[in-house]
Each structure stands twice: as structure tokens, then as C-alpha cells.
Amino acid sequence: MLHVTDVRPAGGYRLWLRFNDGLEGEVDLSAELDGPIFMPLKDPALFSQVHIDPDVQTIAWPNGADFAPEFLRALVAQRTAA
Numbered sequence: 001m002l003h004v005t006d007v008r009p010a011g012g013y014r015l016w017l018r019f020n021d022g023l024e025g026e027v028d029l030s031a032e033l034d035g036p037i038f039m040p041l042k043d044p045a046l047f048s049q050v051h052i053d054p055d056v057q058t059i060a061w062p063n064g065a066d067f068a069p070e071f072l073r074a075l076v077a078q079r080t081a082a
Helices: 069-081
Strands: 004-009 014-019 024-028 051-053 058-060
Antiparallel strands (some): 014 024, 051 058
């Protein structure tokens, strides 16, 4: 099962991620911050509070927002292939 093993803010709305399959790289989430759960993440102070939720094994924030690891991995893979 795919999961995120490490996350670090990388400036702006970018994050550096590592996955349990060994893929790592940056993802820009600026285009994904729409809707009631994600819009609060436009606040840089809240966005920087990203962490790995041990229950769902992906990135999450204190307001309950999270992204599926499969979605994040696809974004990282797309960026590294370009």
C-alpha cells in the first residue's frame, strides 16, 4: 500500500515528499487549494503545519485537510518526468 514517509515545506505552496516506494520530489499544490477544506491552506502559516498523519499515512494539516498519496505521487512523477 502506497504511503508518504516524509514531507518538508519547500516554499510557497510546494512540498518535498518521499514515498514508501522510494519516489521523492517536489509538488506544487497551489492549484489544488479550492473548496472549504483546502482554502484555509492558502494561509502560509497553516500550510507550513503540514505533517504525516499516522492513521492515513499521508500528508495532513490541523484543519483536517489531506491528500491521497496516490494523487500526490502522480503529481511528483509527472514533475520528475518533465
